[in-house]
Amino acid sequence: MKLATIKNNSRDGQLVVVSRDLTKAVKVPEIAHTMQEALDNWDDISPKLEKVYDQLQNNTLSNTFDFDSKEAMAAIPRAYHWADGSAYVTHVELVRKARNAELPETFWTDPLMYMGASDAFIGANEDIKIEKEEWGIDFESEVAVITDDVPAGVNAENAQKHIKLVAIINDVSLRNLIPNELAKQFGFYQSKPWTTFSPVVVTPDELDDAWSNAKVHLPLISTLNSKVIGSPNAGIDMTFDFGQLIAHAAKSRSLMAGSVIGSGTVANQGSPNGSSCLAEVRCLEIIKDGKPSTPFMSFDDRIEIEMKNKKGETIFGKIDQVVKQYDPIN
Structure with a gap:
């Protein structure tokens, strides 16, 4: 459906x-x-x-x-809860390697997760409105699920039963605002503007055998200004499946119906199928050349994100957005 x-x-x-x-x-x-x-x-x-x-x-x-x-608006224009994981640990490993930082072993056993702004999600064709280019505008192509009521302390296997809908999303990041926020050791806030939903959401059965073990085993295609940046398979190298992510989010409290749980940036080890964000592209350049050569997004850049079934048919419709500058109201 x-x-x-x-x-x-x-x-x-x-x-x-x-x-x-x-x-x-x-x-x-x-x-x-x-x-x-x-x-x-x-x-x-x-x-x-x-x-x-x-x-x-x-x-x-x-x-x-x-x-x-x-x-189409966002499928759920405002949600009671939005938590984004970092299920593709290979992505985190790459980012840390680019800055010569060690990856703690616990990252492979305990998911990273942050709580995002759920007071407003935006539709697939709405502009990405940002005040300044120097904030480091980046797209992040992800898969997300929407749950019904989830009891506190649910285990990962039973958590899968609470997945009712699946979507693809663009979890925009402002990369140059992130370091100062993380330095405060209190998580993202200003560096995470509104998140974008695909035009439609689907029940897991709509994905046929591509939905397996609480993962979507299909490529997620990201195209920036008509150039394909990447099409990594969302079912490969996903260290934590959606059941595990939901169980992590519900460890100490229940989740209300309409909670949105994101996968984090989809990535495949070694990036053989390209990347789902510019930060990863830049990290690969740093590792290879000692410095990044790809800029972050500029005003009027266009990002398209889509997932197709094995027949080549679009599943969720296409996220198709343009970055636009907004003037702050003082």
Whole structure:
């Protein structure tokens, strides 16, 4: 099943069911008005949404409309919880190698995770608005899952049962603001602007055999200004699967329905398939040449992020964003 949230006159948008090929959609206010409402009552509501999805696939509905990804908001425009992991430890290892820093052994057994801003996610075609280029603008292509209610202390195996939806995201980073924040030893804040969602989210079964062991075994393609930066396989070198990430997040407290858990930047060991962020590209350059040659993003740069199935068909639709400067209001 594929779902999306489209624009209306509210902050939370209108839940719609979307056809597999992303061409048609149907509103379902009689079932749920918003994505959060559906997640709050998933066991009762999801079978009803699945029925509509089947009808949509069979062309038996008369109230459909053409789906336009530009009208899509983030699938869940504001969430109760957003936590991003760093499941691809090979990525962290590379970054540390570039600055001659040791990787603690615990990084391979205990996930890194930070809590991000969930008061507003943005849609796949919305601009990335940043005040200054010198902040070091970077994209980060990731996979994310959305959960129902997760009990505190859940183990990794049972945590997988709480994964209801899967998405791809762009977790934008402001690289030149990160060092000062981390030096305070209190995590990211200013260096993490709003995160972007793919046009649609899907239930894990929609991924067929590409969804295995709580991982998505497909390439995640990142294209900057028409140049493919990378297409690493999200199922390879993922040290911690989504069950483990959810269990980590729920170690000491329960998670509310609608919690979003990110994978961190998708990376493959040795980067044979390219990279999912410019920071990794620059690290490889530092290791090879002693200095980076690739700049971070500039205003008017365009980043596209997409994942396709084995038939070459888009699964989540495409994240397609342009970096724009905003003027602060004083």
